[in-house]
Structure formats: C-alpha cells, structure tokens
Amino acid sequence: MQFYENGFRGGNPDVKDAAPNRRDYAGHAPMPDKVDVLIAGTGPAGLCLAAQLSQFPEIDTMVVDRSPSNIVKGKADGINTRSMEMFQAFGFADKVKRETYWVNQTSFWMPDTENPSHIKRVGRVQDVTDDSSEMPHILINQARLHQLFLDFMKDAPARMQPDYNWSVRDLVVDPDAKEYPVTVTLEDTGVNWGETITVRANYVVGCDGARSNVRKAIGGELHGDAAHQAWGVMDILANTDFPDVRQKCLITSANEGNVLILPREGGYLFRMYVELDKLNADERVASRNISQHDMIAAANRIMNPYTIDVKEVVWWSIYEIGHRMTDKFDDVPVSEAATRMPRVFTAGDACHTHSPKAGQGMNVSMQDTFNLGWKLAHVLTGRSDASLLHSYSAERHAEARRLVETDHEWARIMSAPLGQSELDGGQEPRFIQHFKANLEFTGGLAVKYDESALIAAPVHQALASGEEIGRRFHSAPVVRVADAKQMQLGHIAEADGRWRIYAFAGTEQSTAIYKLADWLETDPNSPIVKHTRAGEDIDAVIDVRAVFQETFDQIDYSNMPPLFKPCTGKLGLQDHEKVFCTDHKGAGDIFDMRGINRAKGCMIVVRPDQYISNVLPLDGFEALSDHFAGVFLPA
C-alpha cells in the first residue's frame, strides 16, 4: 500500500485526499442538473461502478436508488474468487476475508441405498482448486458488501454518496447533442412521492434490476425462458444434528426434493435453498402461498434423519428460476454501431437474470460494471475515443449468454431425478461430476473475451502459456526486491483505471528488459510517451513492473533503469515498488507457475479490469505501440 507520495499526512491511509471541487452532499446543497454519469441502482452493479468512478473526481457521477437507504439483509450472498480478486483492487479483500464464511469444501448428500428415506454423504469436493486463485470463495450478507463499496466511495477523492429516494422514471437520448445528450426524468420516491426532476447526463447506466426502467427506456426486452420451478430461500439461525451444516452442501433426497446449504458469516447463520413443488405453466409464485414454515418443514423432510431446529428466520423469499437476457447491453442497435456511440448501458439483472443457486448473479453484475467503469473513465477524461464504449456490450453480452446457458443446465441437473446407477453408487452422481467440471466457471475464472482492439490475437501466447490473452491476469507469488516482501504480483493492480505491463526478464538476452525500459521511457513511439500528458507522472496511464528470475539477494537494485524507480508525486519521490523477483521461500516460481518463457521473457499487457490484453516479446516495440494506439488517443 503506497501513500504519503505527496508528503506526509496522518490518519487512515484508506481515506484519500479529498478533491477540491467535489460535489457538496450537505442537506441544503442543490442536486446537480448535469452530470457525466448517472447510475440507476445501488445494488452490486451500481455500487461497483460508482466505486470505480469515485476514483476520478473530475468525472461528475450521480448514483440514485428508489430505496431510502442501503438494504439490511437478504438477496445474494456468494462472492466467487474472481470477485475477491477485484475486491483486492478496491482494497477491501482483507476485510472481506476476515469477516466472512469461506467455502472450503462442498459436500454432496444422497439417499442412503440401504435406507432410501435417509440421506448420507456421498462425496466432498475442494471448492477452490489449488492455484486456481489466491483468493477464497466466500459468502457474505449482500448488505454488508454494499457497505464496503459505500465506504470506499465515501473515502475516495470524490467523497461520493448515493442519492437515495430517487428513481429513474424515463430517459430520452438526443443523438445529435454533443454534450449531455441524455435527459433523465427522476421520480421522488421519498416524502414528495411522485414529483419529478430532470437531470441531463453524458452517460446513463441502468443497474436498476430486472424491472429496469432504463432498459425499458432504450427498448430493451428480456428474452428467454421463465422456467417453472419454485425455490424457497431462507437465512436462518438454527441448531441441527446434521454434521455438515458448516459446509456448502447439495442434498438430494429420494422423494422430497433438494436442499442447498450455504453457511454464512459469523459462524451461526446459514442459508438454505429448498426446492418446492413444480409449478404448472400458468402458475406463478405469488399464487402458491408458501411460507417459511413450509420451507422449514420441507427441509426437515429432505434432510431426514437429521433435523433442523430454527431459532430465528432472518430473511426468506420464494422465487422461480428464469434465464433471460436482452439482445444488447447498450442503446445502439447493431445496425447503427458504425455511426452512433452508446450513451445508455444496462448491467446486472437489468439485462440478464438467472438462478441464484450457482452464486453467479452478484458476481457477474459487478464484473459487468468493472468492465464498463474504466472505459467510461477513459472516454470522459479524453484519453480514448467514445467508440471504446461499444466493447462493453460486446464483451459482457457474450459472457452473460454463457452464464445463462450454464445456469440453465445446472438447474436441470439439480432438478433431474437420480438414476439407478447413481443411487447404488455405480457411477459418480451427475451433480458431483457437473459441479467439478464447472468449478472454474463458478469461480468466475473461465471468462475469456474475444479478440478485438482490446484483446490481441494470440500471436505470442506461447511466451506466457499460463496467462491467456482475453482471460484475467492470474496472480502468482513474487518477492518485491526493494524490501524483500513476499506478495502476490496481481495485488499490484488497484482499481485506478490504469493499464499495467508486467515485463518478465529473460535469460538469453538479459539486457532486453533494460532496453524495453529505456524505449518505454524515452522513445517518441512509446505508448507511455505518446499517451501520458505533460505534467503527469510517468506511470499515470501505463504502469510498468519488472519481474526477474533471480531471488532478491542476487539482484543489483542499484542498476535498475529510471522507469523501474521513477520519481513521482508532488515531491518527486522514488517509487520502490516496481521491481519484483522470484520467491526464495518456497511459495513457488512465477515463471514456472505461469509458463513464462525463461529464455526470452515477455511482456504481459493487462487492462484496468485485470484482463490480459496482449502478450508480447520484450522487443515487441512496434506491436506494443500499435496495441495502445488501438486504445488511447494521442495525449
């Protein structure tokens, strides 16, 4: 964690220096009538975007929500390893790790063949495969997660807060307007219920859920399958003789249906998903009059011979599985993409809905806006052309489609009756097979963006076989040379909208990495020289880090080129956190772990959202220059 770069200032280093011209949120202060970005909704998608934009106080961002305050409980609870990696970039992963439940093992229960009215454990699976991520899979109260984003926003330079009790009723885009082309009608949902005001925005992002008014305003429709199965969910404080109550469990009974158990934060609370009766095609949830008492009774039948003694029902709900999505996640029809730039986006449930049981919804929603946030920042700060924004729908729509399909399949498998060979142990039950096969997907680690201006063709992929272009940068252990600290290389990445180049030194041409550093710092064709503005720190746009194959005590740190020890900040202080090496204490060798070519080394170019944009040889100067020319305008 770096701070004091502009001089000493005491206190909590997570509280950043406030921007001088930030919005005044005091009660008497007027609401803005023009903003750069208006975000509708303070769920995970909206707050993740707001948190990202709060790092850019020069961008006026407004976040509205129809509710009067943050939620207290309920809703989603699963945070996969990929989201945890993102939380690391926001700086609150450690806090989340400390106070949440970690899903270490998932256990599977089925009817006991000798006594089919009883369940028994038929398998266990380690939930996070070794070295799939350095992060745990965790479960947390969604309200608490919201608060962590809200705290981050409040401590950011913009000191951002949501405007609660305002809902987007409608919006109109004027395609000819150069500035603030979106006119948004906000409706008061508080004391002056129904009154409206108008705000003009450069961009609007609808994170306003499955009934999104933003989506409706741009003509988006959710298509797909509203499946006919009802599930109940409840968060309970309960005692039980079921031994795996503190493990994630998938339980299939012979005749009573299924239960999914998700232990939660604090050591006592757990969530249960209980499969309820099949619905008829014309039935809907509201007509069923199912209560939490029915769910508790069903759970007790399914888990026989074990019993659950509920002490407190914290929250409960009934839902039916639907898998639906819109055709596009912005307001520009495919046919007009060449001539028109997007102004309105949808994210999260506003554009894709699915079952909550695979624990994907909240994660995919946050990843939507983590994809969008830096692109909006690039465009609004004038670093990139507005056409960059087309990539949001392109990248995330493909991803959402994969999610909906996978989720559909999973729901089918979970609800299908068990075959005889599964019941008698003749084959591994399909739900275990499927669970194992999908671990990378459910971890959020299977996302791979297609080739585009942002995702290079895999010409030089072989130089880093374990860091696939289009997928997230996979962290590994390193040691920081200056202070010999063991750490994760990926934890360098902060949610600050900067690109990163990880330059891995090779043994064959040991001077290549130094030549690269010199070229990057001084050559007119260097992307750093081209895209960094006068007066900005040399790492303001593209942050370069070096990784050497030696251990820290074998490296001559004096000998590092200026790019790897740059002087930055108001005082021009040396930055000692650019140079890394392999671990000397048995944590693993990053070159081996990630298939980095030891002889040649390479460069790995990583986007602000941690996705790998390119892999290039250390002397791939022209290719690197061309690559960034596809992202940035000249400074």
Added chain:
Amino acid sequence: MQFYENGFRGGNPDVKDAAPNRRDYAGHAPMPDKVDVLIAGTGPAGLCLAAQLSQFPEIDTMVVDRSPSNIVKGKADGINTRSMEMFQAFGFADKVKRETYWVNQTSFWMPDTENPSHIKRVGRVQDVTDDSSEMPHILINQARLHQLFLDFMKDAPARMQPDYNWSVRDLVVDPDAKEYPVTVTLEDTGVNWGETITVRANYVVGCDGARSNVRKAIGGELHGDAAHQAWGVMDILANTDFPDVRQKCLITSANEGNVLILPREGGYLFRMYVELDKLNADERVASRNISQHDMIAAANRIMNPYTIDVKEVVWWSIYEIGHRMTDKFDDVPVSEAATRMPRVFTAGDACHTHSPKAGQGMNVSMQDTFNLGWKLAHVLTGRSDASLLHSYSAERHAEARRLVETDHEWARIMSAPLGQSELDGGQEPRFIQHFKANLEFTGGLAVKYDESALIAAPVHQALASGEEIGRRFHSAPVVRVADAKQMQLGHIAEADGRWRIYAFAGTEQSTAIYKLADWLETDPNSPIVKHTRAGEDIDAVIDVRAVFQETFDQIDYSNMPPLFKPCTGKLGLQDHEKVFCTDHKGAGDIFDMRGINRAKGCMIVVRPDQYISNVLPLDGFEALSDHFAGVFLPA
C-alpha cells in the same frame, strides 16, 4: 470471527452491541466522580489497557491525557511479532499488516576494507526466523496505532473514549477504605488551565510516561544509568542511491559514526537514527543545538558514497540513551505485600526507560498493560481475589530488568569501534552476531514468567515440549473441522479476558479427550463448573478447544461431546468453532511442530494474555482443578 450469536444484526461486525448503562460521553454530560479504573495517559500502554477494559462495560474506566487529542506523528514505530500476535486478539492485526512496512530482512553495512571511506554491505539477516511467529515484524506511525486502539474502544460495548486535556496532578491512597480508596486530583490542561477536580477510583494505572506524576505520587523513582550518548531521529521523505533504503539497515562508518535505517509505512517514508557526538558527563541534550540539518549532514557523511536528498522532514528529535527503572510497578512495598493489596500501578515509560533503537519500548509498554488488564477485570468482576494483582509487578518488573540489560548491551555494541578482524572480514562483525542472537528477544518472544500461582511448575512440560510453561502460546496451523478452514490455532484467542484450554487428543487412549470433556462439563470439581456463574455460557470463563490428529475428513463431527459443540448466546445456538484437527494441505502438523506427545495428548492451559499457565495430561483432573483454584474464587 463469530457474531449474530444473540440474533441477526446487520452492519460492521467489529462494532459490538453497546452496553445499555455505558457512560454518556456527550459534551453536556458530567465527568464521573467515581470510577473503577483511572488510566493516566493515552500512549500505547494506556490505550492497550483501555482497549482491554472496554470489553467489560460493567467496569467503569476513565482514561485521561494532558494532550488535547491523539498525536499526529513521531515517537515510536516498531511493532514486534509478539505485539502483532496481541493485535490479532484485538482484531486489528490484518489492518496493521495491510498498511504497514514489514521488516523482512535486516542488512548490515560497514566500511569497505579496500576503501574505508565508503560503506559496503557485509551481511543480511532474515528478520523474523521461520516459524518463530506467524506474524511479521512491522513499522507503523505510532499515532496510527493509537487510532486503531481508539477505534477498538469506540466500537466496544463500553463505547469508551479518552478524556483529553486532563492530567493526573496527584493522588492519595487510603489503605483502610474498602471502596474507591484512591483519590485523584486531575488538573485541567485545556481552556481552564490549572483548575482541578477530584475523582475517586478503585485502581489507578499510570501510563503517563517518563515524567509520570502517578509514579511520583506513590514514591517511585527511576534508578539506573542515563548514558552519555546522543542520537538523533528523523522521519523523512527522501530520495537516495543507497540500494537498501527499503530494508532495515545498520550502518557503521569508519570515522563518522552509525546510522540505523527503518523504512516505514506507505512505501516512501523512512526513519533514520543518527549517532551524534559523545556527550560529556555534565552535558545534556538541550545544550547541543543540534538540528535536523546536522543530522542530514551526518547521515550523508556516514553513508558515503551514497547520498540522501531530503524532500520533507516529517518529524525529528534528539535524545540521549538512558536505561532506568523503578523498584516496583505498584504502590505496595515488598515488606507489606502479604497484608496490603495494590491500588496504583505504573506501566511503560513511567516505570522503565531505554533506548528506542531496538524497537522495544512501545512493545514492552503494551505487554505491561496486556498483562495487567485481565487481572484487573478478574478482580473487579469478583472472579478473583485482589491478591492476583501482586503478580503484575512481579512478572513485569523481571521482564523490564531483562529489557534494560539487553538494551544496555546492544547500545554498547552499536557504539563500540569496529575491531580489525571485523573490518577485514576475518570474523562476523559483532553487531551481526549480536543481532542474530537476540532475534527472539527483539521479537518479544523470549518473555518467560517465573513460577507462581499463575505459572505452574513444569511437571508435565514434556507432553508439549514446544509450548513452554511461562512463555506465550506459540500458534501453529490447524484446520477447523466444521468448515474445513485452514487457520492458526492461536487466532482463536481474543482479548476478552477468558482463559483457554487447548486439549490435544492422544492416540493411545483415544477416549481420554471425551472423558475430559464430560468431566469439565459436569463434575462438581471441574473448574468450569466451579468458576462459571449460573446463567453464564459454559465458555464464559474457560474456553475449551479440542485438537485431533486426524484430518477433517477423517473425523466424525457428529460424535463430539456437548462441551465441544456448546449452545450459547441468547438463542442457545450451537458453536461450531471448538474442534480442530491437523492441516491436510501441507501447512504443517501442529503435533510435530509444537512437540505434542502423540500417544498421550495433553492439555495446554493459556491465560487471557496468551501466556501458557500449565501443561497437563488429559486426565489431570485434580491438578487442573487445583490450578484454577489458585486463580479464581468459587463462582
């Protein structure tokens, strides 16, 4: 982290439920005129004690300080591994780890034999020996550390805050008074400067520094040696070509003196201790007129050929080394100990002073009051006889003496001229030898309390050869059975004033641990039965945890006795965090690492301050009962 034990409550789990009858700190509220404990001073000793007592809202605690607010910068900065272990119990070790500098390596520089006017690196030492502690040795701005304690107090049930701008002027103890025998005169150091009020207290703890009025009031005097060496200290933001500026460095020049470099939090700041000229016996620091400019110049001379370009001097000070301590850390003369109970204590600099360069002062001060806090709580809540309080001075005075002696020796070695065989590499320089030999001591890990009612004779020590009676419980990796979570066994311990028994299962008599559990839960002679009050949770006073030799998937968790799955809290919820086993993922086997007898198992009895009180066989019922009878009164 366990919460919701009394029902769901949203929000930050570190904010505990407020106690109903806590003190009102609002501006208009009167100051209390009677308190259980009055703490003078809000340095590390005072705040550590206040934080401990904030867990007991039934104890009225008042914390005063002559300053108007927390400090902003300066003073101490070293936190050894033992203090970090204590911070873990207070719940903020993760936060500290995230935002501080970690001392991973210490490097040593001496004159280059070929060019003695230049320094060169002559050695490196790993600063925290493998498995000496699971915690790092860190450096942090003392003001920030204060804030973490202040936050902890504010979030505790007592919602405790200091009363700033009040100083203890004097106090009088009435040995015959049964209640509130100490009358304290507080002097206003704020707007009504010099005005006084009187507060009566059951106990007063002077954490008011080297000029302590509390110490003077009980007739304490600092004896010892005010050594005649002047050192300068400065916290600076500076650039340098010295390659080890981000490592702790001990630098000895040929003729210009010594420098100690301590990198600090944030990646840029570092502290330098610069040896200044020898003082004459009749000189004192104030007469020298040494400025920060002299220090910077001296540092540049000592570090030749490297140079330091200072951008900001954040803080600087001059001091001379003194090693002094009082005869006793409470108000009862040795001759009266049998008939009189202590009412006034001193801690930290108020009773022992020493050089800051070994980074011990702040650590020992906090350990002083971490030793005292639970004892005061035991006595004030009526669980223990007041004679328990004699053990504070006995235990900490012996420890302080060891510190003063070690520190004296270290100062001598650091200031001694280098011998020829050191200079020419013929022998390892003494300062490296000495540094290595003292790593356990400087880590705070060498503390060993003498045999007493609290520290048993080592009759059964062989059952756990790596967990020495009288020393701190040395954590090791385990897996929590209920949720298969990898963790450190020592991290169970919270700063909650509870005792802990770690019961390690043996293989020879595999039922012994179950018999122990039954006996502890039900036998009239069990310390749990004897010392837990009616209506209290079964683990309210003594918290028992079981550790098995199997891995989590080999254990039948259903089969655990009630003591290992107790129902506690207002809702009577099952606690699933009492049963542990050996790690299955290569983190190490706690039985091997700590020399636990595999055949017989054992019990390790640990005090609330994490020191090992006894090691007993699993069937040592009578000895266990007797042991706790020496600590607690019958409930």
